[in-house]
Amino acid sequence: MTDAVDCDIRQSLDRISSQMRRNYSESLRELNLYVGQDNLLYRLWLGDGVTQMQLCEHLKCEPPTVTNMVKSLEQNGFIYRKRDVDDGRIMRIFLTDKGKELEKPVEIKWREQQEKLLQSISMEDRLIVRKLMQQMERNIV
């Protein structure tokens, strides 16, 4: 019995996150963004001029992944890169106007998807789920 529940939770988690990814992907394509790029831009909306290593930490991914994402976003005119004047190893990433303009529309898409995910779940239940998911996060680090 224990096993069945455990297994269901893992698989359920998997199905939810991959379906969410598909939904976000589809939704973000309307803004000419690929899924994941929104999260990189989000870090820049909080304040740009950030290094790629800082983006790595925020996105929780490896440097080559950031290199590719940054390249793609630059080619599409959402950001630009500038080498640091004091430390030649460092690339600093900045938003273009086109990149800044996406903040509001992306926020709307996020809200829509979140509401869809949690519809018909009460506030109490949301709090419980959040607490337990935070525990899971600590468990798997």
Place this chain on the structure above:
Amino acid sequence: MTDAVDCDIRQSLDRISSQMRRNYSESLRELNLYVGQDNLLYRLWLGDGVTQMQLCEHLKCEPPTVTNMVKSLEQNGFIYRKRDVDDGRIMRIFLTDKGKELEKPVEIKWREQQEKLLQSISMEDRLIVRKLMQQMERNIV
């Protein structure tokens, strides 16, 4: 407030599933498998000779993804493909001995990861989480 919780849940979900993916990936590399291939093999352990379309449905992904996964698994000697005798469009996928031998070791890895994810969470809470996640699954289809 509502927003904050919603957002936390979405992001938490994201962090958990990507961390889980990393953990599974690392764990499965010891068996010479890439993450996701275990799930394809699982379908074959239930019974092989399955078509690629059936694998699509099981993995909930698109045909080209299955083509690539099957190619990789075939090259590594875990499975082989045979064209259906009655319908020349269909490829049927079978396990090799090497593929069959992975069932137990993969099951152990799954159990390990699941236990890690849910440690220190009570049975009641697990049931609650499962119920709410099932609701989320229905929400986002």
Place this chain on the structure above:
DNA sequence: GAATGAAATTTAGCAGACTAAATGTATCAC
């Protein structure tokens, strides 16, 4: 039975994600 349409798979091309290895730059010790 030839043409049309539907189904299963593949190809090409792109994105996120990874590892391993290379490059370029900075720092620090001697």
Place this chain on the structure above:
DNA sequence: GTGATACATTTAGTCTGCTAAATTTCATTC
């Protein structure tokens, strides 16, 4: 200042995942 080491980024190559379009085979309809 030269050499060793550490750090930020890039390159090359692989995998899962996708879409769009091509291919092959089957089924239907006229």
